[in-house]
Amino acid sequence: MTRIFTGLQPTGTLHIGNYLGAIVPWHELVNASDDSQALLCIVDQHAITIKQDPEKLKQRIYELAAIMLASGVDYKKHIVFPQSQNPDHAYVAWLLTCMTPIGWLDRMTQFKEKKAKVEGYKESVTAGLYAYPTLMAADILLYDADLVPVGIDQKQHVEITADIAAHFNVMYGETLKVPKFHTNKETTKLYDLQDPTKKMSKSDADDAGRIALTDTAELIRKKIMKSVTDNDNVIVYDMENKPGISNLMAIFSAVSGLSNEKIAAEYSGKGYGTFKSAVADAVIAYLEPFQAKMNQFLEDKGQLRMILDEGAARSYELSHPKTIEIANKIGLYLHA
Structure with missing residues (x-):
């Protein structure tokens, strides 16, 4: 063994x-x-x-x-x-x-x-x-x-x-x-939602930058909708010039299995608000079965x-x- x-x-x-x-x-x-x-x-x-x-x-x-x-x-x-x-x-x-x-x-x-x-x-x-x-x-x-x-x-x-x-x-x-x-x-690598130039951290004093495994669906959505992005409203993966949107794309890709190219094509021209909402939906759906089991253990x-x-x-x-x-x-x- x-x-x-x-x-x-x-x-x-x-x-x-x-x-x-x-x-x-x-x-x-x-x-x-x-x-x-x-x-x-x-x-x-x-x-x-x-x-x-x-x-x-x-x-x-x-x-x-x-x-x-x-x-x-x-x-x-x-x-x-x-x-x-x-x-x-x-x-x-x-x-x-x-x-x-x-x-x-x-x-x-x-x-x-x-x-x-x-x-x-x-x-x-x-x-x-x-x-x-x-x-x-x-x-x-x-x-x-x-x-x-x-x-x-x-x-x-x-x-x-x-x-x-x-x-x-x-x-x-x-x-x-x-x-x-x-x-x-x-x-x-997933980066901080408020400062996408640094890695998402479990010890950062600012909880707004991470999607905690214990966060409620409501809180996850709130954090993603308030995540820092640029102002040009273009959804494309470019970590150097567009770290905020690129980080959200990486999160979306990780929980959905979609490539960055497919994500960019799907949400082209739809605006950051629509895109952030879709990212939140995907993260919440991905974590839902896990969180249900986690909460069962924590309640007992x-x-x-x-x-x-x-x-x-x-x-x-x-x-x-x-x-x-x-x-x-x-x-x-x-x-x-």
Whole structure:
């Protein structure tokens, strides 16, 4: 059986770009073989490396679980669980932190970039953010995973995970398996509805720029109708000179399957208002079945908790023997 590990942070607001660019390809990867099992870990302990509102974090954990389940994850075959519900992740992260050279962590670009943005960072940027890579390494290495889908921005974390595993194996004998890391092919990029020169973001403070997966049909329509475009009333794909209209065309194409050429021909001369309304109709229709399932899960928190708790118990059955093996190799007193 091929074991696939995926970690998803319950931060920000997932949007249609995340759905088309990450969730849909994830399903394609997982379903490429009947002989595969996915561990889908909601990495809430990673989330708290930056200060979070406790109530919002709890809600986003439920929302992320509901989104993935509504997207078609079979929770009986695969394992969906919150990181914090399995103590092995934090335990093994500490063991790996204790044997990871500080110079390796100093080289991490993401940490350098984040601390550069914060004045007086030594008082506000946390040690948890600094040690983030060892927690990610623990997440991955605990399960003897065969495959780990990662974003392009996680390249350094992938590399340090492999380095940590190799370092441990040299020190204590062959113990940790380094999986293959899979980066999705570049998909259509969707841009901010209010500033189509930047990517649609789940963390942007201005919610008007994204089509959130939790948005109502009414709100989706409102955002698209108010999206920023030019004034020449010509519908043609030209990202350099007409980013607003081009972005709406990309969204329309992604949810309808129509090419940009067909879209341009169909709406030629009909005006931006008519075109925006058609884009809204297509997005609402595309998301409707998914959102119906998502809302069913969100309305039944008891069922969501049951799925997450059962998933955590199943993950622990897989991770704890490896945790004991790692601890014993180091010389700690840990047993079943």
